[in-house]
Amino acid sequence: DTAVSQTPKYLVTQMGNDKSIKCEQNLGHDTMYWYKQDSKKFLKIMFSYNNKELIINETVPNRFSPKSPDKAHLNLHINSLELGDSAVYFCASSRATYEQYFGPGTRLTVT
Amino acid sequence: GQQVMQIPQYQHVQEGEDFTTYCNSSTTLSNIQWYKQRPGGHPVFLIQLVKSGEVKKQKRLTFQFGEAKKNSSLHITATQTTDVGTYFCAGPGGSSNTGKLIFGQGTTLQVKP
Numbered sequence: 001d002t003a004v005s006q007t008p009k010y011l012v013t014q015m016g017n018d019k020s021i022k023c024e025q026n027l028g029h030d031t032m033y034w035y036k037q038d039s040k041k042f043l044k045i046m047f048s049y050n051n052k053e054l055i056i057n058e059t060v061p062n063r064f065s066p067k068s069p070d071k072a073h074l075n076l077h078i079n080s081l082e083l084g085d086s087a088v089y090f091c092a093s094s095r096a097t098y099e100q101y102f103g104p105g106t107r108l109t110v111t
Numbered sequence: 112g113q114q115v116m117q118i119p120q121y122q123h124v125q126e127g128e129d130f131t132t133y134c135n136s137s138t139t140l141s142n143i144q145w146y147k148q149r150p151g152g153h154p155v156f157l158i159q160l161v162k163s164g165e166v167k168k169q170k171r172l173t174f175q176f177g178e179a180k181k182n183s184s185l186h187i188t189a190t191q192t193t194d195v196g197t198y199f200c201a202g203p204g205g206s207s208n209t210g211k212l213i214f215g216q217g218t219t220l221q222v223k224p
Contacts, residue, residue, distance in 0.1 A: 033210070041219070090153055094210055099159060101156065
């Protein structure tokens with residue numbers, strides 16, 4: 001059973017398009033996260049939800065909007081994609097502030 | 112703002128050699144976590160250290176948390192090709208208990224057979 005799953009695994013799109021990434025966890029965790037990993041492998045947190053409530057909202061352009069329909073799901077919608085958005089996006093989950101379990105990642109390429 | 116720095120950025124070793132990566136935080140940490148990311152993979156949790164001066168071992172991996180709780184290290188004895196990947200340290204960020212982690216830049220380990 002996959003603990004944290006993300007779809008799609010790869011996303012290739014043109015500048016200006018809108019796209020969504022979905023994440024689901026079956027670990028029963030109460031906190032979920034979105035991270036962006038750039039080409040230099042730097043991992044930066046973007047958002048975090050705890051029990052469907054947004055608790056971390058880092059300095060991220062308004063074009064990025066997370067949504068958590070329930071504790072097990074966290075989606076990321078990106079409007080008007082730009083070249084600089086190309087990266088690997090990881091979803092993660094944790095029980096409170098304990099270790100985080102990462103999904104397989106979504107490699108986004110904007111052309 | 113709070114920073115977590117890791118050195119070196121890259122390390123190439125011959126199989127069988129030892130490897131160490133160092134992590135330094137600009138602030139005192141309540142705990143530090145270590146993750147490993149294999150090439151093309153996702154970060155996987157290795158360990159969490161909580162106590163000042165704590166040392167934990169996992170087979171050939173030894174993790175240390177500094178006395179001042181501002182630095183940490185990961186030492187691998189007799190590296191194997193399966194150790195290849197990027198090792199990240201991460202400390203809690205911000206003042207509230209949000210689960211936010213500040214990651215170091217990572218140390219990428221290459222092991223030559």
